[in-house]
Amino acid sequence: MSMMRISQLAERTGFPATTLRFYDDAGLLPAGRSPAGYRLYGEDAVARLTFIGAAKHLGLPLQEIAELLAVWESGACKEVKADLEPRITARLDDAQQRIAELSSLTASLHAVLEHLETLPDRDQPCDRHCGFLNSPRPAATAVEEALEASRQVPEQETERWRGAPVACSLTGGQMAERAASWRTAVEGAERTPVPGGLRLTLPADRTVTVAGLAAAEQRCCPFFDFRLRLDGRVLHLEVRAPADAADLLAELFGPAA
Known part of the structure; x- marks a missing residue:
């Protein structure tokens, strides 16, 4: 040899x-x-x-x-396959977690940068009036707190959307921009009908984006009800609206399968 x-x-x-x-x-x-x-x-x-x-x-x-x-x-090839599959699954779980962490970090950095850009330029030494010490909470922290709060709010306090008027405070251009953002955020989602709306199942690394959009949507369209639940590598987003807003719900989030 x-x-x-x-x-x-x-x-x-x-x-x-x-x-x-x-x-x-x-x-x-x-x-x-x-x-x-x-x-x-x-x-x-x-x-x-x-x-x-x-x-x-x-x-x-x-x-x-x-x-x-x-x-x-x-061993035989099938034994290599059987040994390799759980290892790859574990690596995939780790990679998904890192993606979610990086998405959260990116959102946090964008939020802080936007805050800094709104602060005035001052010639004096930095103090509490500069605003650097009062920067907004990181986006990831805000999302985590919102998810936790949604699990703790009594059921009767989560039904306010039912009595809200079906009206949106956005202008035409703003509505089109928001709709485009939602289409990107929920692209490829698995849709399931639920009473009064639908459930969208998405990759968990979209949690920060989806939570931010849901919070913004409720400010302009309080007749929407959003509920987010993390389940391992996926995010379940349930969206409900009164019957009068069914067409708008379908337009933003797509028809249920």
Whole structure:
């Protein structure tokens, strides 16, 4: 069998020699030894590195890669699949959580930046009158508090929308802009009829956007009722309106399936 020195394997695969040594020490890429003590690799090392590279690209840690390699070497393809699927699901959950956190951070930064832009320029040293110390709460905190409050409000206090007049305070251009924002926010949602409205099931990383739109919508159109519930990786948004506003509800949020 033709054997390769570490420099030859590095040139062939594109992995730096330092990485190959690290993989050897970690037990991921065991090497033979020449009489002079040089690391030697067979053709199987190329396939092994391809497998390691693919697993690294998926974000798997080295410990999990080592476990997966053992299955890959000794088991059938279906066993590799069975071992890999829960690991990928866990990584996907982590990625979704990071997306939600980044969305919250982005919304918070935008809110603070907008606040700063409204403050006057002053030549004096900063103090409480500047407003820097009174910046708005981060959007993520506000959304979390709103979701918690919605779970604690007595049922009779959540029915005010039923008696609100079916009228919107937005102008034509503002209504069109708001409708476009809603279409983007609920794109691809799964729609289910509920009494008086519909439920939209969305990815959880849209929570900040949807909660902000719902709060703005109720200020101009108090006849809408919004209820948000987080369930793992999804957000359930229930929207209700009086019968007189059924057409507007369908226009903004789409017909139920």
